[in-house]
Amino acid sequence: MANFMAGKIEVYIRNKEFPAQRTFVRGPSDHPCMDKESLIYERIMPDVDRLALEVVTDFAKEKGLQVEICDVSTFKGKLKASVKGIDKTPTIIIGKNRIEGELASELLRSKLESTLTS
Secondary structure: OOOOOOOEEEEEEOOEEEEEEEEEEOOOOOOHHHOEEEEEEEEEOOHHHHHHHHHHHHHHHHHOOEEEEEEOOOHHHHHHHHHOOOOOOOEEEEOOEEEEOOOOHHHHHHHHHHHHHO
16 A cells, blocks of 8 residues: 555546426516526436446445545536646546546456555
8 A cells, every 4th residue: 555545535526417497486576577487407427427436435435445526517626626637537546546537347446456555
């Protein structure tokens, strides 16, 4: 565990917003011209990000590590990702090691194991 000292794994993912429902809000008076249309959005995580998060969560649980999730679609998440030079998701950081992009579950798990032993 030479490169791994923090006891946590950082996972950078992205949620996308899609309109899920249209609603109408009645204005202060009962006149129809005061009504407002409003959209309710649903946040959906892409499959590649969801898969990476599941693999990391299981791995961390087995190893007794914490998982810190950062959603780069939020202002705070974008800022944190920018500071760390992250421009794609999923990105996983363990100590000084970085795993970026889409990987099959087995390959991702193998890379996670190798970061703990390097």
